[in-house]
Amino acid sequence: MPGQEFLVRGWTDTGSGPWQVGVIADREKGTILRVGPADEIVDLPGREKAEYGASLRILPGDVNAHSHPEQSLYTGLVDPSWDLPTWCRNTIYRHSVELAPEHVYLGCCRAFAHMLLLGVTTAAVSFYCHNRRKNELDREVIRAAKDTGIRLYFGRMHYDLVSPEAYPEKRASQESYFETIPEYEAGFRELFAEVGCDLLVAVAPALHSFHANTLEAVASGIRLGEETDRLVQFHLSEDRGDVSLCLGQFGMRPVEVLDALVRSGRVAGLSVLLASDGIWTNDREKALMALHGIRLVLNPRMNRRVKAGRADLPAYMERKIPLFLGTDGEASNEDLSIEGERRFLAEAFPDVDPAAIQDLGRGDFPFPHCPVGRLVPGAGADLKIVGPSGVRDVYVGGNLVVQNGRLLKLDLSRDVETPLKALLSDW
Known part of the structure; x- marks a missing residue:
């Protein structure tokens, strides 16, 4: 029906140059109905429209495929010179045990608002700060996404290891994240059923890492992803510690351990894994990732800033491993811009085809109700x-959420920054 449809007309960029285009979105389903030459798409009575001039470009919204939005709480506390252990000690391990619903909600509102203003329309979130509150804090992330207007792929992350040798603040934090496998599965299933078929929010299982999950938890999380047909987020070889851990415990490197889960029949496959970082993988591991269809999210600016290392982009591209881009948390990055990640990679890898780098993160991200990240019929109207x-301007699901560089659903200063300043005054 025309009343449910929305037409955006203007210019987009193609390999052969600018193209005047019309995009028809179905607001009820939140998807693109048609993309075609602007002069071939006629106006219909009752159909709303927006037209943009030749100085502007209509582009698919960006997908931030790995983020920790609650970490935007820490942006005023960090020193850019910190390495990853120092960063963790002074942020998450100092304050995450204190997180109450208002901390999580406002921190995520800040992050999601900044993403939208930078053209990010989908946020894939890895959230492990359950703090012995079951799903209470998880719901605040979802509430923040709805109140800002961003599309949310919510990874309810499992964390089931506590380091006996950890310093007190780190141990207390890990204990607050900890859930047994049955506790985790019950919490996930409750939230999964609660959200249901929301067109802009999807709940998925997620795993933290080999240093925060038992092997049985890793296998259980992968099986849960297979059962629910959801991608399972997982930090893979972000630092050398996970390599040393896996070699010490299993006599294999991290991806070899995952491969062994398949060979032993503990999981059916690994194609549901959405790994992030992938800095310390060797050639054999990269070949196994390609074999098993593991997707990888690169977080290049964050990896550089916390001195974790650098993922081998050309090697991953050579093996045709599906690649996405993420920012991780705002407090460990310069900002939450995916375009910023592309610019950084273009400078870091001058021998890689610039067009190939510009295409990174623009493939179909398999959001459950519709793929997102491309300007094609059937994709999310983002x-x-x-x-x-x-x-x-920014549209999510065909609805305008940023206009003239201003958020429409909330006032960032009044609704987020002012209460945050009061809330964090004693940090």
Whole structure:
């Protein structure tokens, strides 16, 4: 019906140059109905429309495929010179045990608002700060996504290891994240059923890492992803510690351990894994990732800033491993811009085809109700309108959520920054 449809007309970029295009979105389903030459798409009575001039570009909204939005709480506390252990000690291990619902909600509102203003329309979140509150804090992440208007792929993350040798603050934090496998599965299933078929929110199982999960938890999480047809987020070889851990415990490197789960029949496959970082994988591991269809999210600016290392982009591209881009948390990065990640990679890898780098993160991200990240029929109607001065307008599911560089669903200063300043005054 025309009343449910919305037409966006303007210019987009193609391999052969600018193209004047019309995009028809179905607001009820939140998807793109048609993309075609602007002069072939006629106006219909009752159909709303927006038209943009030749100085602007209609582009698919970006997918931030790995983020920790609650960490935006820590942006005022960090020193850019910190390495990863120092960063963790002074942020999450100092304060995460204190997180109450208002901390999580406002921190995530800050992160999601900043993402939208930078043209990010989908946030894949890895959230492990359950703090012995079952799903109470998880619901605050979802509430923040709905109140800002971003599309949310919510990974309810499992954490089931506590380091006996950890310093007191780290141990207390790990204990607050800890859930047994039955506790985790019950919490996940409750939230999964609660959210149901929301068009803009999807709940998925997620795993933290080999240093925060038992092998049985890893296998259980992968099986849960297979059962629910959801991608399972997992930190893979972000630092050398996970390599040393796996070699010490299993006599194999991390991806070899995952491969052994398949060979032993403990999991059917690994294609549900959405790994992140992948810095310390060797050639055999990369070959196994390609064999098993593991997707990988690169977080290059964060990895550089916390001195974790650098993922071998050309090697992953050579093996045609599906690649996405993420920012991790705002407090361990310069900002939450996916375009910023592309620019960084272009400078870091001058021998890689610039067009290939510009395509990174623009493939179909398999959001359950519709793929997102591309300007094609059937994809999510998530658009960013970009001009010489940056992002102007943003649409999510066909609905305008940023107009002229301003959020429409909340006032960032009044609704987020002012209460956050009061809330964090004693940090």
